[in-house]
Amino acid sequence: MPKGQGDPERIRNLIRNLELVSATQDGQPGNVNPADDPIVQALIGEGEDAVGPLLDCLEFDTRMTRSVRFGRDFFRGRTVVSVSEVAYVALASILNADFFRTGAINDGLTQHEDEGRKAMASQIRAYWNAYGNEPIPQRWYRIVGNEHASEALWLEAMRRIVEPMNVRVRSMGATTFTSVPPADGHPTTEMKGEALRELKDPSVSDLLVRRLKGEEARLRTVQEANAWRDAFQKVLFVGTALAQWDGRGRKAELEEASAQILAGYVKPPPFSVGSAEWLRLEPITTFLEWRLRTGGVPAAKSAVEWLSLITENWKGAPEHGQFGDLCVLAWKHPDAPGMSAAVDALFAKGGGGALFLEKTDWIYDHDAFLTSPMLRFAGVRAEVASILENKAMAGEGEVEAEGVAAYVGGGSFSKSGATPFPVRPAVGTRFPVRYGDLEAWFLSQIPGMPLFILAWPEKRRDEAIAAYEALLRDPGWKFEEYQGKARAVHDLGAHR
Structure with missing residues (x-):
């Protein structure tokens, strides 16, 4: 009112x-x-x-x-x-x-x-x-430009300026704000600070660059690890806001910020970012993703360099949340120069992507990954094809009234929907399930993929898995086209 x-x-x-x-x-x-x-x-x-x-x-x-x-x-x-x-x-x-x-x-x-x-x-x-x-x-404009405003206040004012216009924000009793996306799920590109674009001397871009330069200077000079990490995060947050607000007009400043962020990612302990739990990958991904939207080839170069740094420096398999953040750049910008080669390297044997997919406790998120746009990359498909060959036992499957369930990893399970197969084993029938079986089962959710039923006898499953491997290793296979095909359900039978 x-x-x-x-x-x-x-x-x-x-x-x-x-x-x-x-x-x-x-x-x-x-x-x-x-x-x-x-x-x-x-x-x-x-x-x-x-x-x-x-x-x-x-x-x-x-x-x-x-x-x-x-x-x-x-x-x-x-x-x-x-x-x-x-x-x-x-x-x-x-x-x-x-x-x-x-x-x-x-x-x-x-x-x-x-x-x-x-x-x-x-x-x-x-x-x-x-x-x-x-x-x-x-108010937001004045706060961002006020050198005496508290850090919390100017950071929040900056976030509000670049917030999508049709995203409603309300305060939570827990103390912070929660964003409520619009009903159609698509935030507008118009920002809540649009009315400030007419302001000059200084413009909003000028104020954001001033803040960014200040945090970059702090990042170069601080000696204490926690202060360095704080400055690193501020460079990310302010850089992201600048990329959202004026990514095309401030390419030089954003390129400098990218260089500092990438250098910081491989900085040795105690300043280490790449191996630290205190920083998720999401802020770096968000910054680079906004740069890719507005920055052209230099931005793509930064994104590819970062994926390459992760390939070289990641120790062990990333957690599923971090892995999802990592993949955003690739599936949103698959045609960026150098992106395909960087993804292939990430998923080569020993890379962070391959290590993630080879984890044996991945059942909760692995299936979602296999139906994602990441399958458009040849390196990902090659790694998935190699997992199809894994004959190690993962757990047990059970025939249920409405489908098949797989019980893996101490009681965790994943269910299929009802699948019509001509000769159904009795409800309650249990059978061993291998990791390759699970991989094929998850892949079978993609529209157009050949039929695969987890309750098939092992020989029949092996035949289907071999067909999946051949398909994934086919250099002409295109995920985008395959998604559009209707699955042909053949009368292959549950027993043969």
């Missing part, structure tokens, strides 16, 4: 009713999001006219709500969410600014008691007094 149109009496009544807020926890571990409650939603709808009364509520109100959060239901601890925390959630949502950060999943303002909420109220009042008379995008 525009400023000046909120109803003071309605705002007072809504704040009085905050003790009735009864938002429920969304899982475990998880948290309560008071912004889901209709009372809080109504307060947020009052807009900035509610800021003053909500600040008073945050600072002085000691009531409790009907909302309860917990870590796990088998632990005895429970926290009743305070009215002051709910007031904070409404304030953060109205102001589109987050003031409370924590590393704990189940933390919240309630646990910080009187001292915490009074300090929070003071912080938000200072923000409101400094920026409250300007439109929200102008």
Whole structure:
């Protein structure tokens, strides 16, 4: 609601009713999001006219709500969410600014008691007094350009400027923001800071470059490992924002940032990034992916260099989350110069990609990988074909009423859907399953692939696996075309 149109009496009544807020926890571990409650939603709808009364509520109100959060239901601890925390959630949502950060999943303002909420109220009042008379995008612009703004404040303002226009953001009771994607699942390319593009001297690009140069200088000079890691992350975050906002206009600055990031990735301990648990691959991937969208051949060169560095420096198999981050660059930009060769090297024997696929505890994510666009790369297909040859026992399969199940790795399992085969073994029939069988079973989910039934006798499975290997090793095989074919279900029978 525009400023000046909120109803003071309605705002007072809504704040009085905050003790009735009864938002429920969304899982475990998880948290309560008071912004889901209709009372809080109504307060947020009052807009900035509610800021003053909500600040008073945050600072002085000691009531409790009907909302309860917990870590796990088998632990005895429970926290009743305070009215002051709910007031904070409404304030953060109205102001589109987050003031409370924590590393704990189940933390919240309630646990910080009187001292915490009074300090929070003071912080938000200072923000409101400094920026409250300007439109929200102008606030972000001023904060990014304010050399005295706190790091948390300018980083968040920077993120808001480049956030897609049709992605709704709301404050969580756990303290941070969650992005709610649009109904169609496709964020627009228009950013929330678009109105700031007309500003000059300095422009938003100028401000972002200034921030980027500052963090790059810090990265070159700091001697303490934690400070170096912090500067490395800031170069990534600011570089990504600059690539989103003005990737084509600031190629030189982004090329310099790329060089520092790639050099940092192989920096020796104690500054090591490549082998460190503190940094996921996702921030680097996101930065390079935005560069690939806007930066042309130099950006592609940086992305390929990074994949090559991973191939040379990764020790052991990456975790599945990191592996997914790693593959984004390849499947989104398969035709970037040098990309195919870099992927082939990554999946050659001993490379991080090959080590991941050869892990024996991969059942949860391996099947998703095999139906992904990564199969368009010849090196990936060659590695998958070699896994099809693995005759080692993985576990057991069982015929069920609606399909076949595979039990692998201490009770974990993966199910197929109902598959019509002419001679079905009796429900409950168990049989040994090899890793090559699982690989073929997962591949059979791709439209157009030949039929493969896990409950077939071993000889029949071996024949089908040989056909899969030949298909994957065929240099003319094109994943994109194959996806479009209808699977031909032949009457091959479950026994032969």
